[in-house]
Amino acid sequence: MKDLYLFNTLGRKIEKFTPISENIVKIYCCGPTVYNYAHIGNLRTYFFEDILKRILIYNGYKVYHVVNITDVGHLVSDADEGEDKMEKGAKREGKTVWEIAEYYTEAFKKDLHELNILYPDVWCKATDNIKEQIELIQCLEKKGFTYITSDGVYYDTSKFKNYGKLALLDIEGLEEGKRITFSEEKKNKTDFALWKFSPKNVKRQMEWDSPWGKGFPGWHIECSAMSMKYLGETFDIHCGGVDHIPIHHTNEIAQSEGCTGKQFVRYWLHGEFLIQEKGKMAKSAGEFLTLPVLLEKGYSGLDYRYFMMMTHYRKKLKFSFKALDSAKRGFNNLKDEIIKLKDSISYSKDSNIVINTSRLNFWKDKFIENINDDLNVTGGLGVLWDMLKDNSLNPKEKLSLVYDFDNVFGLKLKEVEREEIPDEILKLVEKRKAAKLNKQWKEADEIREEIRKKGFELLDHKNGETEIKKIK
RNA sequence: GGCGUCGUACCCAAGUGGCUAAGGGAGCAGUCUGCAAAACUGUUAUUCAUCGGUUCGAAUCCGAUCGACGCCUCCA
Numbered sequence: 001m002k003d004l005y006l007f008n009t010l011g012r013k014i015e016k017f018t019p020i021s022e023n024i025v026k027i028y029c030c031g032p033t034v035y036n037y038a039h040i041g042n043l044r045t046y047f048f049e050d051i052l053k054r055i056l057i058y059n060g061y062k063v064y065h066v067v068n069i070t071d072v073g074h075l076v077s078d079a080d081e082g083e084d085k086m087e088k089g090a091k092r093e094g095k096t097v098w099e100i101a102e103y104y105t106e107a108f109k110k111d112l113h114e115l116n117i118l119y120p121d122v123w124c125k126a127t128d129n130i131k132e133q134i135e136l137i138q139c140l141e142k143k144g145f146t147y148i149t150s151d152g153v154y155y156d157t158s159k160f161k162n163y164g165k166l167a168l169l170d171i172e173g174l175e176e177g178k179r180i181t182f183s184e185e186k187k188n189k190t191d192f193a194l195w196k197f198s199p200k201n202v203k204r205q206m207e208w209d210s211p212w213g214k215g216f217p218g219w220h221i222e223c224s225a226m227s228m229k230y231l232g233e234t235f236d237i238h239c240g241g242v243d244h245i246p247i248h249h250t251n252e253i254a255q256s257e258g259c260t261g262k263q264f265v266r267y268w269l270h271g272e273f274l275i276q277e278k279g280k281m282a283k284s285a286g287e288f289l290t291l292p293v294l295l296e297k298g299y300s301g302l303d304y305r306y307f308m309m310m311t312h313y314r315k316k317l318k319f320s321f322k323a324l325d326s327a328k329r330g331f332n333n334l335k336d337e338i339i340k341l342k343d344s345i346s347y348s349k350d351s352n353i354v355i356n357t358s359r360l361n362f363w364k365d366k367f368i369e370n371i372n373d374d375l376n377v378t379g380g381l382g383v384l385w386d387m388l389k390d391n392s393l394n395p396k397e398k399l400s401l402v403y404d405f406d407n408v409f410g411l412k413l414k415e416v417e418r419e420e421i422p423d424e425i426l427k428l429v430e431k432r433k434a435a436k437l438n439k440q441w442k443e444a445d446e447i448r449e450e451i452r453k454k455g456f457e458l459l460d461h462k463n464g465e466t467e468i469k470k471i472k
Numbered sequence: 473g474g475c476g477u478c479g480u481a482c483c484c485a486a487g488u489g490g491c492u493a494a495g496g497g498a499g500c501a502g503u504c505u506g507c508a509a510a511a512c513u514g515u516u517a518u519u520c521a522u523c524g525g526u527u528c529g530a531a532u533c534c535g536a537u538c539g540a541c542g543c544c545u546c547c548a
Binding site: 012030031032033038039041042043044045046048084085167168169170189190219240241242243244245246247248270271272273274275306307310311312314315316317318320322323325326327328329330331333334336370376378379381382383384385386436439441444445448457458459460461467469 | 475476477486494498505507510540541546
């Protein structure tokens with residue numbers, strides 16, 4: 001087994017990866033809040049996690065992967081009178097919060113499917129694990145980390161040693177309430193709610209009984225409770241978007257380690273944002289691009305996947321249609337290349353082309369060297385293209401490497417096939433052939449144009465044969 | 473105000489102390505062709521935001537400047 005190196009946010013350096021148990025890697029990834037569609041920026045994070053998972057598998061590990069579904073609405077702010085994203089979404093669409101959660105969960109799973117992202121072993125919903133969350137809060141209460149205010153149970157962050165070590169927080173420098181006013185009852189500016197009381201006189205659609213009164217769990221407790229429930233008190237990898245570093249993950253550490261007294265997570269990995277001209281793509285800003293919109297515009301999920309492979313997960317990626325088009329072009333060229341390889345193997349009279357293992361290993365080593373260096377798929381993609389241009393390899397060898405690398409890329413390269421040409425088009429091709437033989441160039445060109453309008457392109461080759469390709 | 477990140481060709485980008493600065497897209501030239509497209513061949517950064525410093529040697533390390541961005545509110 002080759003060494004795998006990952007950038008650990010905890011400590012901010014690249015470290016050699018070693019799992020707790022020899023062959024199984026336990027991963028928890030923060031999932032979506034299902035009050036709306038995921039936008040293409042959200043999806044970039046799940047793509048990065050998919051690449052991580054595929055690289056672990058490529059390296060011979062078994063992966064046990066848990067993703068949560070946040071179906072409890074989190075308040076817009078502490079001071080807010082109780083409207084939350086889920087309830088807001090429900091109101092907007094005239095449905096119950098439960099229906100909203102169900103609908104957007106399915107939409108999310110569909111997006112992942114389009115992107116060929118492997119599903120986790122466990123999907124866990126916050127609302128299915130209220131009991132575990134309450135128990136965790138009780139544990140923290142017993143150990144003296146909590147206090148109660150008029151609106152909820154809070155975590156006293158001054159009681160937790162090294163609070164903020166993940167984010168390198170300079171607590172003194174934080175400007176509390178820079179953009180929003182906070183509860184005055186909080187003891188420290190970094191304190192956060194573990195349990196929120198239902199507002200008086202307001203009937204929430206989602207609320208539960210607890211030892212502290214009717215209400216709902218705080219913003220961060222679900223991830224601590226569920227990750228430990230499914231993966232144990234200490235597990236290997238926890239991932240999410242970079243925005244989670246300073247608050248969400250910082251608080252998860254405080255909650256979990258406060259209760260167990262043990263290290264919560266060994267490797268923290270964070271994916272950078274997809275940005276657009278003006279900055280990050282944000283759901284709260286209203287306008288955002290979703291995968292279904294890209295599909296409508298004629299891009300496939302895999303086109304977008306290839307686009308995301310153009311850069312490293314820890315770098316911001318600027319989205320533009322121009323960039324997406326060039327990725328799509330590149331991806332199409334790659335698929336054409338594969339079709340040519342398949343053709344040349346099936347047309348070859350020599351049915352026993354030998355695969356030379358040492359040549360294969362040369363390229364496999366190059367590939368793994370890239371991807372094992374903190375998930376450098378972009379470099380891996382470069383290796384793929386270089387390999388395809390290596391004339392010392394025969395088509396069988398190339399194709400076997402393509403399939404091998406695709407275990408990491410996830411571009412479904414094995415399924416790439418030449419499109420079926422409809423009879424209607426074949427007839428036109430015959431007609432044009434006849435015209436060409438009679439040197440009726442004008443007519444031949446007209447037929448070619450007609451075929452083009454029907455979505456197919458004709459390419460006349462030197463040997464007199466005509467290739468028909470679907471226009472992508 | 474504090475903290476953090478980034479700046480490599482026309483675009484997307486790999487490379488983070490030492491062979492000719494990967495790869496993809498796009499462009500250009502040639503071969504081929506009834507024409508076109510495709511294909512093939514060649515080609516497009518003496519230079520890595522700028523200016524200094526460290527070093528035998530820097531895109532890579534250090535400092536300053538300029539520019540872009542993220543976080544300090546829930547957020548991928």
